[in-house]
Amino acid sequence: MLRLVDVNTYYGPSHVLQNISLEVEKGEIVCLLGANAAGKTTTMKTIFGLARASSGTINFNDQQIERKLTGDIVKSGLALVPEARRIFQRMTVRENLEMGAYTRANKQEIAADMNYVCEIFPRLRERLKQIAGTMSGGEQQMLAMGRAMMSRPKMICMDEPSMGLSPKLVETVFDTILRIRDEGMTIFLVEQNASMALNLADRGYVLQTGKIVLSDTAKNLLTNDLVRQAYLGS
Amino acid sequence: MATFLNLLIVGLATGAIYALIALGYTMVYGIIELINFAHGDIFTLGTFVTIAILSMLGVTAANPPSTMSWVLVSELALACIGSFLFCAVLGVLIERVAYRPLRNAPRLAPLISAIGVSLVLQDVGKLWFGNTNVSFVSLPIGSVQMGPVNVDVINIFVLVVAIILMAGLQLLVTRTRIGRAMRAVAQDRDAAALMGVNVNLIIGVTFFIGAGLAGAAAFIYSLKFPNTYFYLGFEQGLIAFTAAVLGGIGNLVGAMFGGLIIGLIYSLVTLIPATVLPHGGNAWNKAVIFAILILILVFRPSGLFGQNTPEKV
Numbered sequence: 273m274l275r276l277v278d279v280n281t282y283y284g285p286s287h288v289l290q291n292i293s294l295e296v297e298k299g300e301i302v303c304l305l306g307a308n309a310a311g312k313t314t315t316m317k318t319i320f321g322l323a324r325a326s327s328g329t330i331n332f333n334d335q336q337i338e339r340k341l342t343g344d345i346v347k348s349g350l351a352l353v354p355e356a357r358r359i360f361q362r363m364t365v366r367e368n369l370e371m372g373a374y375t376r377a378n379k380q381e382i383a384a385d386m387n388y389v390c391e392i393f394p395r396l397r398e399r400l401k402q403i404a405g406t407m408s409g410g411e412q413q414m415l416a417m418g419r420a421m422m423s424r425p426k427m428i429c430m431d432e433p434s435m436g437l438s439p440k441l442v443e444t445v446f447d448t449i450l451r452i453r454d455e456g457m458t459i460f461l462v463e464q465n466a467s468m469a470l471n472l473a474d475r476g477y478v479l480q481t482g483k484i485v486l487s488d489t490a491k492n493l494l495t496n497d498l499v500r501q502a503y504l505g506s
Numbered sequence: 507m508a509t510f511l512n513l514l515i516v517g518l519a520t521g522a523i524y525a526l527i528a529l530g531y532t533m534v535y536g537i538i539e540l541i542n543f544a545h546g547d548i549f550t551l552g553t554f555v556t557i558a559i560l561s562m563l564g565v566t567a568a569n570p571p572s573t574m575s576w577v578l579v580s581e582l583a584l585a586c587i588g589s590f591l592f593c594a595v596l597g598v599l600i601e602r603v604a605y606r607p608l609r610n611a612p613r614l615a616p617l618i619s620a621i622g623v624s625l626v627l628q629d630v631g632k633l634w635f636g637n638t639n640v641s642f643v644s645l646p647i648g649s650v651q652m653g654p655v656n657v658d659v660i661n662i663f664v665l666v667v668a669i670i671l672m673a674g675l676q677l678l679v680t681r682t683r684i685g686r687a688m689r690a691v692a693q694d695r696d697a698a699a700l701m702g703v704n705v706n707l708i709i710g711v712t713f714f715i716g717a718g719l720a721g722a723a724a725f726i727y728s729l730k731f732p733n734t735y736f737y738l739g740f741e742q743g744l745i746a747f748t749a750a751v752l753g754g755i756g757n758l759v760g761a762m763f764g765g766l767i768i769g770l771i772y773s774l775v776t777l778i779p780a781t782v783l784p785h786g787g788n789a790w791n792k793a794v795i796f797a798i799l800i801l802i803l804v805f806r807p808s809g810l811f812g813q814n815t816p817e818k819v
Binding site: 320322341342343346347351352354358359360361362363367370371372374375419423 | 683686687689690693694696697698699700701702703704705
């Protein structure tokens, strides 16, 4: 469904992504592991056109997207839950969800989807009129995920959804990821919390200073020596 | 007492014009964090376009209309819409040519570009109407007695038009899809793009509306004041900019109230007698306004309405 081939991205003179190739099949949860500054967020930004690949191809649903505008990539069915959530702080929860459905016109479908999102995240239903920036970090994460779902995407990318959350909330977030996958969503997950991510994912890639150094099933990665030493702390 | 009440009404009307201009500064700052120094000069060209349209329709300062008629009202409406559209399109062009190519450059670059555009527009105005005062058409509307005060009807007209425009803007920004997109781009440009918002288009729309409001302000300015010249917008723009800073730059409601407050101060300063300040308050109103600007920047740079109010665009 999503395929990156030999993607290179630069920030000024620094070569952040070096020949990245990876693939996510329909219905899979795939995770990308890596330490700080390995290039995980840049990978996400490059997929969505917020950073430009200098070479290589990115394919989504049989379309080349590496030169497309961010808005057009989103319209083609890809959604991002960005790092640090990036919700619209001074808008209400409802307005944030409506922004998620910005590319869509059918009001009844949007209302139905808002209802669906509120079913998955009951806390959001209670807080529809609240200014989003006044909610707790966990609630804001749920809003960011709900907002991404409001575009009715075929695939969701999530950049560190567990960042800054308590262990209990991390579990809630990961349960939700499993639930929406079971309802047919394809998910590409960037994580520092390697053990949680690998327990959830089907396959994984390991990114080190801009290069993919490992790629295997999540099960095998959990027992891989390099992964255990570098990311699982044992 | 009657003088005071009269100055109050004049101050509100003047302030409403400042508020309309201040909205353009604050909208542009809110969405791309640029102080659009050319905004005041867009206003100047708006006053010239108003004069040009009315003279094409045969309404000139040399040959003023003797009675109000529906024909005259529709000619005035045409001048207002024409000035709005001219300034709106000019604003969009300036953004496209002088600001967008510099969007990722260091912050000083677009600022210098804005000052450059300001000088170019002043010279365009000078070329068009010369280095001299140009008179507006004076309308045959008098004054009404309201209690103890004899009020010029034009002040009421100015206030009504300005309030309609500001209410319209507020509705657009808070209630419509495009207004929501404007707020989203102002709050987080990348996140807005991730929602499928065409960021360049929304920035263009913001310039269209902000500059258009300056055009409408230029039209009502032409009804209330006697004349214009090529440098007018530079001065009026700085005063309106002070209003935007007073309200909290980036904040729409702040700009509206900031404009009204600055207008009131500008007007009421004239009450200060010559025994207190040399030559009386009338000679000091600009000094007072810019002293206020300095005081806000030093003591409360976020302005009266702070930064955390939800209606930033």
